[in-house]
Amino acid sequence: MPNLDDFTLHNACESSLGDLARVFTAGYEGYPYPASTDAFQLARRVREESIALEVSFTLRRGDQAAGLVLVALRGDEAWCGGFGVVPAFRGQGLGSLLAREMVRRAASAGARRLRLEVLAGNDRARRTYEGAGLRTTREVLVLTWRMLVDHPPAKPQGRLESMSAEAALARSPRLFNVDACWQRSRASVLARTGTEGFELAVDGARAWAVCVNVPNRAARILRLHGETTGATTAMIHALQNRFVSLGIVNEPADSPVLPLLTEAGFTNSDHQYDMVIELGRPSPGVQPE
Ligand SMILES: CC(C)(COP(=O)(O)OP(=O)(O)OC[C@H]1O[C@@H](n2cnc3c(N)ncnc32)[C@H](O)[C@@H]1OP(=O)(O)O)[C@@H](O)C(=O)NCCC(=O)NCCS
Incomplete structure (x- = not known):
């Protein structure tokens, strides 16, 4: 377990879109589908998916980015549009920390419900979300x-x-x-x-x-x-x-x-x-x- 005192959470609106895109890309390394992004593509997703940068956040240790969570908001509905821990930081409980923080931030932004989709084979992510209280409701193909x-x-x-x-x-x-x-x-x-x-x-x-x-x-x-x-x-x-x-x-x-x-x-x-x-x-x- 890493010393959590070494890590800090930052609102995504404190970072440039280029930096967020780099953390997103690093956080999705090893994902079964291409997930690499850049500032231009991320700007489009912010608009199309109503990603709220003031609710979204990064996790950092000093200058190093360790993870990122993108949260979208529409009225009282929230949706997770990106969730990743950079490979060097995985398997140490940080994903679980991010998931709890995502739930907390969505609730304090006024959302009544937070939802997301997770690939059926991504047991690690599913377990991470379950640990923060999310429950599976249906299958989508x-x-x-x-x-x-x-x-x-x-x-x-x-x-x-x-x-x-x-x-x-x-x-x-x-x-x-x-x-x-x-x-x-x-x-x-x-x-x-x-x-x-x-x-x-x-x-x-x-x-x-x-x-x-x-x-x-x-x-x-x-x-x-x-x-x-x-x-x-x-x-x-x-x-x-x-x-x-x-x-x-x-x-x-x-x-x-x-x-x-x-x-x-x-x-x-x-x-x-x-x-x-x-x-x-x-x-x-x-x-x-
Ligand atoms: C999914 C991800 C965020 C998890 O982050 P992490 O920091 O490694 O997670 P943690 O160390 O907090 O572990 C979270 C849970 O997964 C469990 N876990 C770890 N490896 C696992 C595996 N191979 N299978 C199932 N569960 C696993 C842990 O035991 C822990 O559950 P527990 O608290 O009940 O013991 C990280 O693997 C990742 O960034 N993957 C690539 C991007 C991705 O898939 N994002 C999700 C998109 S929906």
Whole structure:
């Protein structure tokens, strides 16, 4: 156990974004997915995910960065958008210290609930969060489809119209009625650049989607909703005819679109757990009527 007196906690807004990006990258060393970031990418995430730098923090020993926690806030909801201990400092109880501090800071910032996702194989992180009182609530899946590897798309049906994500939302408020993960919630989608909305009309029913384009005709589906199962399936086929590869990250395991995606050739490439801690009740004075 290190001498905790040697370590100090610092608000993330005391550091430059470049420095935070370096600590983030070092804290995620060994993570199964590429997690290296820079000031530019981090600035985008701060905007899109509502990361609150005044609640987020780093852990340091003298000049050395030992860890970082990014906390996002929207109203009384908080979400952890980054959590890492630099390899040289791992396995000494510092992750547990950061997790308790994250919970404390989220609560004192007024959040009633803090949530995060953790990869199913990341037992160490899961144990760290459990130690701070977080509990697993549901499983979320990562699905991918690639034209040249998975089965080819069915013939497109109906008429696909491209529009802004905002316009797709205006046409279908129900596009956001599923309890989505933080990065695919309404606020994240609207704050994001590089998105494209779609509406498809087929057999008297409509379906909507919002995607974010990644290079080389690849896209990630952020939202998907249809008035009927047939319209939703037709939208999936339309997207498969438009892009050469598609991904959907953190789709709840009980989502109604999951069987339709699987049927269309999407395969499950990973899964995560949603973890949550309730941080207390609002005081009677501010409780809604
Ligand atoms: C996850 C991480 C933050 C943990 O930090 P750490 O400083 O090593 O954690 P601690 O030393 O405080 O140990 C935390 C808990 O994990 C447990 N643990 C350690 N190694 C473990 C392993 N291989 N499997 C399961 N649990 C393990 C510890 O026993 C401890 O639990 P306990 O307090 O109940 O005994 C660190 O490994 C890390 O930065 N990993 C890379 C980035 C990452 O995965 N971030 C999480 C993203 S969701």
